[in-house]
Amino acid sequence: MKARKIVDEMDSYVPGRSQDEIAEEFNLKKDEIIKLGSNENPWGPSPKAVEAIKNELGSINRYPESQLKELVHEMALYSGVKDSQVIVGGDGADEIIDVLAKTFIDEGDEFIVPLPSYMYYEYLLQQYGASPVYARWDLDKNELDVDSIFDAITPKTKMIFLCSPNNPTGTLIEKEVLADIAAKNPEILIVIDEAYFEYSEVTNRDLIDEYDNVFIIRTLSKVLGLAGMRVGYGLACEEIIEYMHRIKPVFSLTRLSFVAALSTFRDRDYIAESIRKGIESRQYLYDEVSKIDSLYVFPSKSNFMLINVRDTGFTASELALELMKKGIIVRDCTSFKGLDEYWIRISICTLEDDEKFIEILKEVLN
Known part of the structure; x- marks a missing residue:
């Protein structure tokens, strides 16, 4: 076939x-x-996460939580946002990217990725009929070529992916740059990947209150030590989160992943x-x-x-x-x-x- x-x-x-x-x-x-x-x-991982997993093993014959309210609340506290501005995903942050695509991408749309960057954005969005348009990182200056982002925008552009710190360069994008891109393109979703933000000690979470077209991706696979449990989450305005919940699989987070994530967020x-x-x-x-x-x-x-x-x-x-x-x-x-x-x-x-x-x-x- x-x-x-x-x-x-x-x-x-x-x-x-x-x-x-x-x-x-x-x-x-x-x-x-x-x-x-x-x-x-x-x-x-956190020893508290390991203990929580052990205590939950006897319940894996039961379906996991569907609403994930406790975990959403802990993520919101950790991120300094409202519970209604958080969505949780299984398969790390990759499910969050996939749900973004399912929610907002139509066949024939375009999305922008500056190169080099995390290539899984392209891998996932192409499956839904979208085409990548490449901007660039200036490797000589070790920074985002901002003009290349604006030059890549067309009437078909639906999303712009900006990883900060960027993988693989380790580069941060200045918040003023991200805000400028969002402000000048209100119809385009600006996806800021903060998978590594804890190591930079810099976050752009306040932009989701200023701009309805900003979405922040995060993961528990890095600092939080749960790469094997596959937990990610996203931060955005309430309207975006509500749309995504219509598409998101109900039981994508396992019982063990749920308790491990919950315990880790509580282990500051x-x-x-x-x-x-x-x-x-x-x-x-x-x-x-x-x-x-x-x-x-x-x-x-x-x-x-x-x-x-x-x-x-x-x-x-x-x-x-x-x-x-x-x-x-x-x-x-x-x-x-x-x-x-x-x-x-x-x-x-x-x-x-x-x-x-x-x-x-x-x-x-x-």
Whole structure:
């Protein structure tokens, strides 16, 4: 049976490689592999979340909550917004993007993504018949080329995706820039991806009260340590949230994900410590990689950083392979549109593993 035309023409999304894959391929011990490729929290989940999951195991024969009122309230408190301005999604923030598309995208619409950025926006929206139009990040200045956003807008533009901090560059977009784009384009939905906002200690949440066309995406997969539980959420004006609830699957959040998320939001000490350790690790990695003459590393406001490797004699895929052989997983960014074959991305790890990575990186480069 032949698939839909758009599915037949699409390329699969390329995620970072797992420890299991690397262990099997290179005959390594899984627990000795250092994973710097997927932007996760390396210190594990909140102990309170783990305990809540254990206590809920006996109830997994029952359907999960549908309204998620307790969790919505905790997310609203954490974000400084009203409960009615929050929507919760399973499958991390990816379901939120999918529901946005189902709610607002018609076939033939266009959406803008500055390159390089998180490519899952494109992967999801194309499934609904929308076409990407590319703006750009200025890699020389390490900032969004704002004029390229305005130049890309057409009468068909329905959404503009702006990741801040941006993945993979780690760059923040100034709030004044985001507000200007929203103010000048009231009929276009400005989607601000704040997956990594805790590491930057900057948020744009107040824009949802000023502009009815601003939507903020967030996730529990980074600072909050629940990548494996797949929980995301969105913040917007009440009208947008209400429309999305008409489309959103009723039971997309499992019982275990619900209690894990609830317990994590209530564990503010854990969140604060995750942020502190993440920023400490980021600074250590930036300082140490900056000392290696053949590498150029971008300063970052996230839990990862982008590195130009073209002066090493390796392509990104070649360097990633040599590191994998020694039990180090980094992200080969060759699949990111807007980047050539000379960029890798590394994410934070424990300081002990950071030190091992730097030692092995120097060994490979020499």
